[in-house]
Every structure is written in C-alpha cells, then in structure tokens.
Amino acid sequence: MSLSIEQIEKRIKEVERFVVPSSSRYGRLLNWQNPPDPFWHYGIGLSDTHIFDTGRGLCPFERKEAKFVVGIDCIAFEPEQTIERLKQALYVFADWEYTVPGWNCEHFGQLIATDRPRCYQSRPIWWLCNLTTKGDHKTAHQVFRDYLKKVDPSLNR
Helix, strand or coil, X not given: CCCCHHHHHHHHHHHHHHCCCCCCCCCCEEEXXXXXXXXXXXXXXXXXXXXXXXXXXXXXXECCCCXXXXXXXXXXXXXXXXXXXXXXXXXXXXXXXXXXXXXXXXXXXXXXHHCCCECCCCHHHHHHCCECCCCEECCHHHHHHHHHHHHCHHHCC
C-alpha cells in the first residue's frame, strides 16, 4: 500500500487521537491471530482498544484481544519513543511493497519497537526472501536509521 503525504499526515493524526499513554498497551509491540489464518499479525498498541496495524492497512483499528510480544522488553524502546518512531516510519515505509515473507507487519513492527526489522515467521525461508539468517530485512534498518538521523536523531539508539 502506498500512501500520499496527505494520507500519512491523516494517519498520524489518527494515531494522536487514539493514543492513551496510561494504557499498558501504549507504545508496545502486540500480536494476534485471525483464525483460521495461521499467521501472527503485528502492530503497535495505542490504547486498551486500538492498535496501529503495521501490515497492509497501515492505520489504527479497534481490537481488544492482542498479546504483548514476549522477549523484547530488554531491547524495546520506551513507549513514547515507539509512538514517535511509528509516526516517522510512516514517511519512510508507506510506499514499500508489503509481501508476506519479505517485508511484512512483523518486520515493520519489530523495527519500530526494537530497531530490528525481524520476522520470525519468515526466518525458516530466509534465503527465498532475501533476508538475513535471523529473518531480518537487509536494508530497512539502515534506511530508517539514516532518515531518523536527519529528522530526529533522538529516536535512534
């Protein structure tokens, strides 16, 4: 999905409208399944009721049932930084082609929340998707880092 600058700015306003900093889900990487779909879907929590879909939708949506992604607390950004990284990432990745194995909601969500564009679901077929052996997208990290250096270096590690 490719978004225009106007659509990106609209999405950012929607994020700002739905964020509730007191929510335990605010700025946290979340995942969920939509049975019978076997894949896990990823997004960034905005409130107890809303998630930003880092997949094909690239927009906030209402969903109360979602899980915290385990094992990332030690590498995750603070929630406020994650939300700011999400807003900036829209400018960078809004026109990237979404593909299930190569660039997907898990890569995007993990990059925003942890600075690692990793997809564990694609890792078993990494060589087919031009990923690293760990399931990382090969260029997304550097592209995002370079962008943040120009617009807000405080959002980099």
